[in-house]
Amino acid sequence: MTSSPPRPGRDSRVARLPPRERILDAAEELFLSEGVRAVGVQAIAERADTTKAALYRHFATKDALIEEWLRIVAAGYRTTFDRVEAEHPDDGRAQVLGVARFVAEGLPDIARRGCPFVNSFAGLPGPDHPARRLIETHKADQRRRLTAMCERAGAHVPDDASAEITFLLEGAQISAQNASVDRAGDRLMAAVEAVLDRATATRADTAP
């Protein structure tokens, strides 16, 4: 539906970006709402206002498109880590809270459309799929950076603190998705603060 007559500017929803960007945008929207396996290349092409042929001119295969999309999403997270670290240099606590706030603010979207990594991980075949490796590498990187932040924040055992915070961040996302926890954002922030408090407390506080 929705043919595009002599309409030069934006015509439907993705404006007039180069086809490659339109395809990636359309893929993101569909992958998130329907699942990476449920949506076909034809549907992606149609939503991007182009055709399968054009799609395959830019991406060798559907899996390559999935991988490229995940790579972009992962890069976005990396950018957030960079920004937070730049905004609060040497203040590990503020950095961790900045990351937590970023996740908390993204929860409404995740509740509606799901987490890209978690949702993709499911529909991907075997543990050797390149997109799967990409997700694992990304999560491992995130954990490493979080550990460094915790150390900078003065955590006694940064490894433990970052693990606990990772649990909270991931858990908040899937709990938001299945709607089992209300006000997930507020609760997440409070929980992360509590973990930081305990992880950086003096010995007297930990042994009443």
Added chain:
Amino acid sequence: MTSSPPRPGRDSRVARLPPRERILDAAEELFLSEGVRAVGVQAIAERADTTKAALYRHFATKDALIEEWLRIVAAGYRTTFDRVEAEHPDDGRAQVLGVARFVAEGLPDIARRGCPFVNSFAGLPGPDHPARRLIETHKADQRRRLTAMCERAGAHVPDDASAEITFLLEGAQISAQNASVDRAGDRLMAAVEAVLDRATATRADTAP
């Protein structure tokens, strides 16, 4: 492959259960390892040592099979909650820790094959799919019971405590799946204990 000649007892892997149970067993194995959308009914029937025709004699559609499988898994969790409550009547803390231990012990399996609910949620179409509702109901029930346990444990704000513990439980599962956190079981238990300690602490402890 593997025809079953005059072999009365077990013959391959699922012994000689009624076809319905063999199908559910086979479906569970494949759904977990490959994803609910990636595996076809033919593959399920073959692994169950039967045929598509027999499968459709017991389940109206593939979605119905998925739903029934999830229902069974959810019932298993419910049983665990029952057991833990019966083992430690009136001891909320022990109940919560019992649930946490159950999840922690299941982490290795989840790391290998993924969480049934999380993995299925992805490949399911629209938010009105019955299996999706089933998952949401199950998670909401779990949260309710967890809140009751926290209240029994003397938590000052049981709602907050159960939310935080839910985050930890769910987060530990997906962190185990993508291998971003090592020794996830131990860390999960420690984190849950810490949350319980803080949630039930006297006022003097919370305000240093």
Added chain:
DNA sequence: CCCGTGTGATACCGAGCGGTATCGTTTGGG
């Protein structure tokens, strides 16, 4: 003993999948 039910095998259906080929037409840089 015999008959009805559930079973296993097989073939089939329409639809949609991922991916390819072809062919005008648009378009923008040298």
Added chain:
DNA sequence: CCCAAACGATACCGCTCGGTATCACACGGG
């Protein structure tokens, strides 16, 4: 201004999907 490259459209390929129909056979209860 012109030509090559990229584009949009369309038809097509082989394959697999979820689901159905048919049929011979095993078997257990009346």
